[in-house]
Amino acid sequence: xxxxxxxxxxxxxxxxxxxxxxxxxxxxxxxxxxxxxxxxxxxxxxxxxxxxxxxxxxxxxxxxxxxxxxxxxxxxxxxxxxxxxxxxxxxxxxxxxxxxxxxxxxxxxxxxxxxxxxxxxxxxxxxxxxxxxxxxxxxxxxxxxxxxxxxxxxxxxxxxxxxxxxxxxxxxxxxxxxxxxxxxxxxxxxxxxxxxxxxxxxxxxxxxxxxxxxxxxxxxxxxxxxxxxxxxxxxxxxxxxxxxxxxxxxxxxxxxxxxxxxxxxxxxxxxxxxxxxxxxxxxxxxxxxxxxxxxxxxxxxxxxxxxxxx
Numbered sequence: 001x002x003x004x005x006x007x008x009x010x011x012x013x014x015x016x017x018x019x020x021x022x023x024x025x026x027x028x029x030x031x032x033x034x035x036x037x038x039x040x041x042x043x044x045x046x047x048x049x050x051x052x053x054x055x056x057x058x059x060x061x062x063x064x065x066x067x068x069x070x071x072x073x074x075x076x077x078x079x080x081x082x083x084x085x086x087x088x089x090x091x092x093x094x095x096x097x098x099x100x101x102x103x104x105x106x107x108x109x110x111x112x113x114x115x116x117x118x119x120x121x122x123x124x125x126x127x128x129x130x131x132x133x134x135x136x137x138x139x140x141x142x143x144x145x146x147x148x149x150x151x152x153x154x155x156x157x158x159x160x161x162x163x164x165x166x167x168x169x170x171x172x173x174x175x176x177x178x179x180x181x182x183x184x185x186x187x188x189x190x191x192x193x194x195x196x197x198x199x200x201x202x203x204x205x206x207x208x209x210x211x212x213x214x215x216x217x218x219x220x221x222x223x224x225x226x227x228x229x230x231x232x233x234x235x236x237x238x239x240x241x242x243x244x245x246x247x248x249x250x251x252x253x254x255x256x257x258x259x260x261x262x263x264x265x266x267x268x269x270x271x272x273x274x275x276x277x278x279x280x281x282x283x284x285x286x287x288x289x290x291x292x293x294x295x296x297x298x299x300x301x302x303x304x305x306x307x308x309x310x
Contacts, residue, residue, distance in 0.1 A: 038063045038160035042097060043170040045089050045162060049099035050173045051109050057099055057171075061124035063160035065096040065153050067146070068129075070110065072103050072118035077136040081119045084139050088146070094162040095150055123149055125158055177212070184216055193223045211289070218286040225250055242276055246283060258291050262301035269308050281305065 040063055049057060049068060057066050069085050071078045082100065089098045103110050103118055113122065113129055121142075123130040130152075132145055153159065177185065180203050187196035200216035207213065231251045239245040245268060252261035265280045272280060284305055288298045 040064060040160050040162050041165040041168045042162045043164070043166075043168045045094065045164060046086055046098045046100065047171060048173045049101040049109070050106055052175055053171045053173055054109060058124060058127045060097075061128075062126050062158065064094075064158060064162055065146075065149055066124040067096055067098045067132075068113075068122050068124060069098060069100045070103050070113075070115045070118060070120040070122075071100055074104075075118040078118035081121070081136045084137075084142055085121070088139065088142055092146065092150070094164075095153075096146060097162050121145075125149075125153055126156065181212055181216075184213075188216070188220060188223070193220045193227065196220045197224065211293075215289045215292075218289040221286065222250055222253065222290065226254055231255065242272075246279070249283065249287075253287055253290065258287070258295075259297045259301075261287060262297065266301060266304050266308075269305070281309070 040060065047053075047057075057068075060066060067085065067089070069082055071082045073079060085098055089096055101109060103115070115122075117134055119136055120134045121132045123132060130149070132149070133141075137145075180199065184196050184199035184203070187193075187199055197217055197220035200213045200220060203210055203213040204217060225247075229247065229251070231254060234244075234247055234251040235255075239248045245264060249261045249264040252258075252264060262284065265284055269277060269280055284301065288302060291298050293299075293302075
């Protein structure tokens, strides 16, 4: 293990304690005059790591040791390792915290850390990664690895302690919306669709390239069209005309059946009149905004639409 530490961390931290026994003499202990360790209030000793909050934990690693469990619920060894890590972390008295990163959902972070399999454990110290091991391990070995890691941390003045405080704000795992966007979301969630649309439109007028606002306008318009509509009835009765086709595609999108919503319009696009094609095109572009332009279903549907336009 010392080779792993040295190759990834040499020049950044003092790793000599990995090759030395723990101090056992009074003269080896830190002076009583040493600065008091930093106390960090956290909502939990176990947290979710994402691309959004990665910077927060990198900065926190200058105060205390941050373990990162790259896990997958589809891998038995990873599930086993995660359970052991969650059970052992509290025994270190806040000297380490555990961040769990789901590899299927955080591919950019996985690539940044050059991790190539689940059940991989690394640490972050002083803003830098320290590979520890890959694959499930016995609890005793995990304990020994973390104990050695803490010696490295102590030699490099990373001696903070995490204290669980119920009043501490959890670290966000998703992007935080600006105030105007939050207000629009609240209006949307309260059923004030017209007001939400106006709020999103105001944001879009100020920042025409804002994708969240564009999606918000499209979503508000969708909900306005469906206001008072019996969606189940719409879905259980085949459309008999163009207006009913549009309503059916709206209903499909509203229940999350994105591919079928796209298909309902695309399969009828070639035979439609030019005026109807224009309406269908605009409706599809709205759908793409709502679902997300880079999702596979949207990419496939956009390519089909483009091929029929030219």
